[in-house]
Amino acid sequence: MNFKGKDIISIKDFSKPEINYILDYSKKMVDFAKGEKYIDILKGKVMSSLFFEPSTRTMLSFGCAMNRLGGRVIGFSDPGKTSQKKGESLADTIRMADSYSDLIVIRHPQEGAARLATEFAEVPVINAGDGAGQHPTQCLLDLFTILTEKKKIEGNKVILLGDLKYGRTVHSLAYALSLYGAELTFVSPKSLEMPREVVDECKDLGVKPVSTSNLEKSIRDTDVLYVTRIQKERFPDAEEYNKVVGTYTIDNKLLQNAKKDLIIMHPLPRLAEINPEVDTTPHALYFKEAFNGVPLRMALLSLTIGGEL
Amino acid sequence: MKELKIQPIENGTVIDHITACNAIKVLRILGIPEGHSSTISVAINVKSHLGKKDIVKIENRELDPKEVNKIALISPKATINIIRDFEVAEKFKVKLPKEIVGIVCCSNPTCVSNSNEPVKSRFKVISQDPAKIKCYYCEREPDDIAERII
Numbered sequence A: 001m002n003f004k005g006k007d008i009i010s011i012k013d014f015s016k017p018e019i020n021y022i023l024d025y026s027k028k029m030v031d032f033a034k035g036e037k038y039i040d041i042l043k044g045k046v047m048s049s050l051f052f053e054p055s056t057r058t059m060l061s062f063g064c065a066m067n068r069l070g071g072r073v074i075g076f077s078d079p080g081k082t083s084q085k086k087g088e089s090l091a092d093t094i095r096m097a098d099s100y101s102d103l104i105v106i107r108h109p110q111e112g113a114a115r116l117a118t119e120f121a122e123v124p125v126i127n128a129g130d131g132a133g134q135h136p137t138q139c140l141l142d143l144f145t146i147l148t149e150k151k152k153i154e155g156n157k158v159i160l161l162g163d164l165k166y167g168r169t170v171h172s173l174a175y176a177l178s179l180y181g182a183e184l185t186f187v188s189p190k191s192l193e194m195p196r197e198v199v200d201e202c203k204d205l206g207v208k209p210v211s212t213s214n215l216e217k218s219i220r221d222t223d224v225l226y227v228t229r230i231q232k233e234r235f236p237d238a239e240e241y242n243k244v245v246g247t248y249t250i251d252n253k254l255l256q257n258a259k260k261d262l263i264i265m266h267p268l269p270r271l272a273e274i275n276p277e278v279d280t281t282p283h284a285l286y287f288k289e290a291f292n293g294v295p296l297r298m299a300l301l302s303l304t305i306g307g308e309l
Numbered sequence B: 001m002k003e004l005k006i007q008p009i010e011n012g013t014v015i016d017h018i019t020a021c022n023a024i025k026v027l028r029i030l031g032i033p034e035g036h037s038s039t040i041s042v043a044i045n046v047k048s049h050l051g052k053k054d055i056v057k058i059e060n061r062e063l064d065p066k067e068v069n070k071i072a073l074i075s076p077k078a079t080i081n082i083i084r085d086f087e088v089a090e091k092f093k094v095k096l097p098k099e100i101v102g103i104v105c106c107s108n109p110t111c112v113s114n115s116n117e118p119v120k121s122r123f124k125v126i127s128q129d130p131a132k133i134k135c136y137y138c139e140r141e142p143d144d145i146a147e148r149i150i
């Protein structure tokens, strides 16, 4: 399989064998990601890191991944300091980054920005989140996390919890998990239910997701609980937000009914939806999940820039 | 002989089998009659063996494919008849191409195609009839295509 020069914009651009290949390759990166072993397969290569919107994990883990591979990073995390503020088009910014680097990582508040970037860049473009749109590397690292913890993705009972309406990660994750034949349960307040298009996509892939608002009941036989934050910034108005925030809280009391090997994931940042008392239980996997972003992104950088292990 | 509801035309285009009550939108999409001096006749809710339909007749103008595609977005069953010398010289069914470029604007206000970037709007056609399109950039599907014709 050859990923050299390939853009990574949406999880839907990838077939299941391609995803498997990326996940397997990421496994090989774990020791290097931890700093226990050393490689420099991207020595002399430069990654542009264009963050038009704030991010902690995604930006740091991409930067970390590139450094761990021996490459270097240029870019910005505050568009206020760039020509963007003077009204330069995204297209022109991309043309510049294209000529200064071997790969572009972009996070942008407008949906479709990464796809647009591919039209103005010769070098590969990786979408690090486009507004309420796609965030494929998050989706891949979530699959990677389930795979490494559960040894397989198919057959796991997975709950996607929280803001299923506006949350971009859960949309692509629902699709990807369906591709693997996981059993899906969508738990959310009524007003934040999974959009019909996403449910239809899962059904097209042969999965019959269950939608409910009852978490206590659904958690009993679940293998993976994927929690998301109710994102204030995606709400049209504060009133709607206030109605639903705090509907679900994961705490030790709730977990009494859960399977021993239930894993809890969260794309982070988390607010009150997971009580910190859960952090020290074996269920808590969200910090490891965040670490997994490094080997996964190392794999993507090395595959797309070309410089394989 | 078949009865013609409207006067025969010598040369021009007859758009037939327009979804009932959509004739006015079809004209709007085509930018007619602005700057057009020829006679245009519109028949709305014409009975046919397939139920009701609209018909538009435009004298002295042969539609080009790009305009025809626009029509397919709101009247997927329409046929285009090119009339020359009072006869139907050419006839074809409208058909959406795989992609619609620069014809419809995206319904998503925060889609990058709605900002000042040097790109045209671009949609993938996912269904012919009813017409369904998906934005190449933000992947949304506008459900009010007729209102979004540029």
Ligand SMILES: Nc1ncnc2c1ncn2[C@@H]1O[C@H](COP(=O)(O)OP(=O)(O)O)[C@@H](O)[C@H]1O
Residues within 6 Å of the ligand: B004, B005, B007, B008, B009, B010, B014, B016, B055, B057, B079, B081, B083, B086, B087, B088, B091
């Ligand atoms: N010379 C003409 N002037 C105006 N309208 C015409 C003329 N010839 C045909 N039409 C109209 O064009 C459409 C297509 O004509 P025709 O091919 O004869 O019918 P159909 O598609 O129903 O088999 C019909 O609506 C018909 O009334």
Ligand SMILES: [Zn+2]
Residues within 6 Å of the ligand: A112, B106, B107, B108, B111, B112, B113, B135, B136, B137, B138, B139, B140
């Ligand atoms: Zn769009």
